[in-house]
Amino acid sequence: MDDKFLRDRIRDDEVDVPESLLPENISKKLDAGADNTKKQGVKTLSRNIRSIALAAAAVIVVAAGASMVSRLSPKNTSGSNEDMYEYEKMLETTTEETTGVTAGMEMTIYDELYEKLIGRNYIDDGYYIRNDSDITGSAETGAGHYDSAVNENVRNDITTDTASGSESKDFSKNNDQEEGVSEGNIFITDGKYLYVMKKPDDVYVGTRSVSICAVDGGALDESSRIQLDKLAGYEYVDYNTMYVDGNVLVITGYAYSRYAYEPGCISFGMFYDISDKEAPKYINMVTQSGYYVSSRITDGVLYLISHYTPDYSCSEGEYESYIPMYDGMLAGEHNIYCPEYVNDRSYTVIGSVVLKNPMSYKDTEAVVLSSDNMYVSENAIYFLSYQPYMWYGYEIINDVENDELQTDGVQSEGITGYETEKSRSRLMKFSTENGNIEYAGETEVCGSADSQFSFSEYNGYIRIVTTTYDYTYYEPSCGLYIFDSDLKLVGSIEDIANGETVKSSRFLGNMAYFVTFRNTDPLFVVDMSDPADPVIVDELKLPGFSEYLHPYGEGKMLGLGYEADESNGRVSNVKMSMFDISDPYDISEENRLQLEAYYSGALYEHRAILVDAQRNLIGFSTEENIIEADETGANIVGKLAQIYRLYRYDDNDGFVELIECVLDVYSYDYPRAVYIGDYLYIFDGVESIYTYELNDYSLIGVTEF
Incomplete structure (x- = not known):
């Protein structure tokens, strides 16, 4: 295929292509090496640009239609984006009938989201490649849009101070990952009372309740019971967890009518004043779109996180079918964020509620993102979302092949790029200071996380342990990555334990401990005292693996997991291990115990x-x-x-x-x-x-x- 062939096809098909998109001009622009201006947090991957540009021109020739608009936008390029978008803008004027947008009418952010998530610009393989600016910025909150500023029903009689009384100072605390970040539970004590969330055998059908029980010398006396019934308008409801923060009881859950991930599913937070343990008073309930994912309380603020799936069969203008809602009102346009690259058409929905005034949301933020894992520190929420492989040149090759045009050179380069590519995830950060939720950046990281314990924020750095797979042989390896507060990569160690996956992690100050597994259980220790140069300082290989690690006093680490056959990796019984980590450079297993049990759900x-x-x-x-x-x-x-x-x-x-x-x-x-x-x-x-x-x-x- 040469430039003359492309010109002939363009002439024959009478496609009016901007001069800047002619093959020779694209080549000139690429040769000039203009800088690619990217939104913060999006990693640039520039490869095989000249061949890709020629393939892109071929796509213009053979497609020349609205369906190819998204594919013409480069995911990554070292040239300028403006010219690559000119053709898309030209096509937009010819596709108004399919989009439902009248010429000259200003699109709202809601309309733009419809185009990006449901309309013509969403491509089959899971990526929408953006052709204009971020869906961010501010807009006036109109009628029917959620704005916490207009909800001023303030309760001044609620206190989150610790309840007075003769409670014991010697009582167990909730097993939270981070100090100061409460994760809630279904069974809680404040040293004087037990708070029990009772669920029937069938968690979806039956009566649920929360009992408040006074304890005295081992004796229990139920002071009161809060009946948890179905929510009006929903067939099913599940109550997930609860919190006790001084005199405020918080209960979280979700409700739906047919299935949990349906567009109409809502998550909620209920608030009760329990100053009088014998007569709890209902205060309020907040709701937000989506299936319940998790929640946290930090510094007297509840953060509620849900996953919202739009109704993909909806029509444009039916905002309530594809825009998240808070308390029955559409999310404010200024509180919706859409990343540059979208690999899912669903939202992660976040809401914050101040416990001293739970009559409304303090702040809200909905982000177009399907998160696989999350981690919450005292001042930030991090989401990690797996990114399907899409090498730009490889996608263009598919377009050319579909039209039976052969570009052997580009194809071979695309396959080579695929063979060397590894799995990646998007890391996104939101600051949460004083209950205000603000987008704080995003970046890419190789691999995916095993659990929330794969993350740790410490001294301004976020550290992550991941498992990475290559796309050819699906062979795993492990890595550790350190980012600063702006999510700029500071240091890393890659290709740790090739052929193994991360099973558990724990960070203690500047030290990282993580277990990988294939047939044996290597426990790695990494010294991160210099964030720019993390160093593996020890490795201990044992049969089986630990699914959960927990510091146990000074110089010890508890491991809970499973035994396994060293020859084939076959997992057997539950085991307990105690590691001596008093010298991180010379760790050892002090003791272990193999149980008769074959499974423990508590490990997860x-x-x-x-x-x-x-x-x-x-x-x-x-x-x-x-x-x-x-x-x-x-x-x-x-x-x-x-x-x-x-x-x-x-x-x-x-x-x-x-x-x-x-x-x-x-x-x-x-x-x-x-x-x-x-x-x-x-x-x-x-x-x-x-x-x-x-x-x-x-x-x-x-x-x-």
Whole structure:
């Protein structure tokens, strides 16, 4: 294919192509090496530009239609974007009938979002390549648009100060990842009361409630019960978690009518004044579009995060079908952010509520992003979203091939680029100071994260451990990346543990500990004292792997996970390990214990794990088959049981079991435990609390709700 061929096809098809897009002019512009002006946070990948430009010109020849508008916008180029967009702008004037936008009519941000997420510009492989400015900026909030400033129903009688009373100072805290960032739970204590979210066996059908129970010497007395019923207009409702912040009780959840990810699904936060524990008072409920993802409370502010999927069958102008809503009103135009490259047509929806005034949202932000993982620090929320592979030249090759035009040179270069490319994710940051949610930047990072524990913010840096796959052999490797507060890459280590994946991570100050796995369990230690030059200082290989790591006092790290066969990697029983990390340059496994249990759901829900090094208590539930007599006592039968286990740790004796509590019901939320003084309370996750004396570990009684 040469320039003459392209000119002939353009002439024959009578396509009026701007002079700047003729092949020779594109080549000149590329040779000039003009800088590519990019929005902050979007990584530039410039490859094979000359061949790509010729292929792009070929696409103009063979397509010449509105359906190719998006594909003509380069994902990455070292030339100027303006000329590459001229052809798109020309096509826009010929496609008004398909877009429904009248010539000369100013598009609102809502209309523009329709074009980008639902209309003609969305391409099949999952990417919309933008051809104009970001959907950001400000706009006046009109009628029916959510603006927290107009909601001024202020409650001044609510206090989030710690409730007074004779509560014990010796009680367990929630197992939160970061100090000062509460993650909520279904079983909480403030040292005087137990707060219990009761769920039936079928979490979607049945009565739910929150009980507030006074405790006295191991005895429980239910002070009050809050009945949690269905929400009007919704067939199903699920209550996920709750928080107690002084005299405010917060309950979060979601409701829907057919399926959880439907466009009409909402997430909510309910607020109760519990100054009088015997008579809680309902204050307010806030709602936002989408399926519940998570929530946090930091410095007296609730952050509610949901995932909203628009109705893709809607028509333009039906804003309520594809724009997120807060309290039944459309998100303000100035509170919607669309990144430069879109790989999903859904939103991550964020709302903040000040607990001292929960009558409305403090701030809102909806971002066109489907997040795979999130991490919350005291002043920021980070989202990590997997990015499907799309090398610009490779996509153009597909267009040419579809029209049976052959460009062997470009094709071979595209395949080479594909073979060397690795999986990537977009990291996006929102600052949350004082409840104000502000976009703070984005960047790319190789790979994807295992969990929220793969992230850590420390001294102005965000550190991430990831697993990366190449796209040819799907072979994994691991890496650690350090970004500054502006998400600029400062330092990294790549190609760690080739062939293995990250199973668990923990950051302690300047040290990172993470476990990878294929057949064995290497525990890596990285010194990040110099963020620009992180260094692997030790590696410990063991059978199996740890799914969860938790610091245990001075110089020790607890690992909970599974044993595995070193020859083939086959996973077997649950195991506990205690690592000596007193010298990060020479770590070792002090003790390990293999359990009879084959599974523990608590390893994937850290809030169901009790770890208190000061009291020397480690508690979590396991699942295993047990043998017992049937109801008649005549036959021996096996059944699946959840068992809550409590341990202490001794340097010489290792893990010592203190309590084995076989629970009568099965909970998909996993049993939890808290202690107050010398008593341990085990909640089965459904309807009962088992009370144990911690002096002799005897069962005192069982309370049903």
